[in-house]
Amino acid sequence: MTLSFWRFAHLALAVFSFIFLFAASATGIFLAYDAVQEKSQPFKSAKFEELSLGDAVFALKQKYSEINEINIDHNGFVLLEGMNENGDNVKIYVDPATGKELGKPAEKSELHNWVLSLHRSLFLKETGRFAVGIVSAILVLITFSGIFLIIKRQKNFRHFFDKIKKDHFAQYFHVVSGRLFLIPILLISLTATFLFLERFEIIPKGKNHKTVYQTNPQLKPIDLKNADFFKNTRLSEVKKIQFPFIEDDEEEFYTIKLSDREVVINQITGAKVSEEVSSWQITGKDLSLDLHTGRGNIFLAVILGLSSISIITFIISGFLITFKRSKNKIRNKFSAENAEIILLFGSENGSTLGFASKIHQQLLSEGKKSFLTEMNRLSPFPKAQQLVVFTSTYGLGDAPSNADQFEKLLNKTQFSQKIKYSVVGFGSKLYD
Numbered sequence: 001m002t003l004s005f006w007r008f009a010h011l012a013l014a015v016f017s018f019i020f021l022f023a024a025s026a027t028g029i030f031l032a033y034d035a036v037q038e039k040s041q042p043f044k045s046a047k048f049e050e051l052s053l054g055d056a057v058f059a060l061k062q063k064y065s066e067i068n069e070i071n072i073d074h075n076g077f078v079l080l081e082g083m084n085e086n087g088d089n090v091k092i093y094v095d096p097a098t099g100k101e102l103g104k105p106a107e108k109s110e111l112h113n114w115v116l117s118l119h120r121s122l123f124l125k126e127t128g129r130f131a132v133g134i135v136s137a138i139l140v141l142i143t144f145s146g147i148f149l150i151i152k153r154q155k156n157f158r159h160f161f162d163k164i165k166k167d168h169f170a171q172y173f174h175v176v177s178g179r180l181f182l183i184p185i186l187l188i189s190l191t192a193t194f195l196f197l198e199r200f201e202i203i204p205k206g207k208n209h210k211t212v213y214q215t216n217p218q219l220k221p222i223d224l225k226n227a228d229f230f231k232n233t234r235l236s237e238v239k240k241i242q243f244p245f246i247e248d249d250e251e252e253f254y255t256i257k258l259s260d261r262e263v264v265i266n267q268i269t270g271a272k273v274s275e276e277v278s279s280w281q282i283t284g285k286d287l288s289l290d291l292h293t294g295r296g297n298i299f300l301a302v303i304l305g306l307s308s309i310s311i312i313t314f315i316i317s318g319f320l321i322t323f324k325r326s327k328n329k330i331r332n333k334f335s336a337e338n339a340e341i342i343l344l345f346g347s348e349n350g351s352t353l354g355f356a357s358k359i360h361q362q363l364l365s366e367g368k369k370s371f372l373t374e375m376n377r378l379s380p381f382p383k384a385q386q387l388v389v390f391t392s393t394y395g396l397g398d399a400p401s402n403a404d405q406f407e408k409l410l411n412k413t414q415f416s417q418k419i420k421y422s423v424v425g426f427g428s429k430l431y432d
Contacts, residue, residue: 007401010145011322013138018315020122020135025311027119028188032294032305034112039298043077043093043102053238053256054230056096063099064090070241074296078235079105082243096235133196139189139311146178170320171349177310184307191292198285206279219269224254227270229263259286324350330357330372333364339371342384346375346391346403352426356390375403380415387421 014021045051060067060080067082080094093102108116121128164175197203224230237258244252244267253273254265260283264273294301330353336342343360347353356372363370371381375391394400 007145007149010142010149011318013142013145014315014318017135017138017142018319020132021139021311022315023122024119024132024135025308025315027115028308028311029305030112030115031119032301032308035294035301036298036305039075039296039301041075041077041103044075045078045095045097045102047095047097048076048078049234049236051096051235052231053233053235053241054225054227056235057230057241058225059097060094060099063094067243069243072235072238072240074290076236076296129196130200133193133200136189136192136196139185140193143182143186143189147182150175150179168324168349170317170324174314174317174321177313181307181310184303185311187291188304188307191288194284194288195292198281198288203281206281208276208278208282210274210276212274213272215266215273216269216271219271221268222270224265224267224270227265229256229265229272230270233258259283321349331361332371332373334369334371336371336373336379337382338369339381340369340383340385341371342381342387343370343372344375344378344387344389344391344406345372346389346400346406348392348394348400348402352390352392352400355424355426359388359390375399375406376409378406378409378413380413381419382416384415384417384419387419389421389423390426391423392426 056078060070063085064080064082065085065087067080069081071079071081073079077093078096079091081091082089084090090101092104094100095102117123119132121132124131161179164172194203198205233256238256239259240255240257242255244254246252248268250266250268252267254267256263256265261275261277263275265271266273290296291300292304294304332339341363343356343363345353345356347356360370360372369383375389381387391403392400398404399406
């Protein structure tokens, strides 16, 4: 049975990569659940989104005698490393509005680390990472080939989201869920591919652009809470703050890392000392990691988890569709040149082929010289006496892919003998 290019590509890519995709999807479900659990922890300040950097730093310095650095993760949790008023070293989540301790960071479980390692590299280190990256790129191709198959089935892109006829459950589920999770799966595959290309430097590492500012000796000391950068920068824009090692030392600075740049601030005057803008590759890597993991966004994490489940169900339903199509294998006892009865079939999903095969086997059992083949393989058939065509339509009344050239072949094929013929048409009440 002839498969269209896109169907063959879709199936071949899926067969080649299904073990890797199954492992990545199964572990992706766990990691998405973990991201949701992590986000639900009570370590985020109610005022986090509205706080300025200056207000947060001022509030925390009032509460803690020494602060080494502050890290703000993708969940909006503020992790402070320093010393409390009792002189004890601390590494705790704090409310940046009040300085109140909210909790302590917990180590990831061994199960989490095991699943993460399997997801990233299949326990094969760099070789495994490379393999997973290739499979991510293959998933992009599988997704696009699936899009083309749906367009082919629906006749036109304008009908892409029209109602799907329920021929059989596996195919119906495969197409409907494929449309539903199209964008999330593309998001997963494209971001994973970008991370792979960036890690192995297939995308060249870009250079950061650094600007060093001239110091103005006329600037006077200022309360950092009122310094322009601290006042105009939201805490939610910040990823990390490194505090001066020695307070009130002109040679010691604040180093503040934002999503796309790193800024060094004079702790006395509040002026910018330098600013280093990240390359688009680094910014793209961070964005891809956020989108791929759903970290910091419960809704996205849930969608990615459901998408991972859907990939597994695609694998199962896809192979069920393939099995259904392939179970009706053509078995010819006689050649096309010697056959007296020719059975031609046009069948997209294998159902019509099943009927034609049964008639073919009955004829052979009665000693008839029967030959079964696709409509697109029409030829003069020199000894043919009877021609029977079994066909259905596909999509919105189109010829199946193994019958779409039949009309052209019929017009140019010359038969040396008269042949009796009949046409058996198959349809479904599901279609108009």
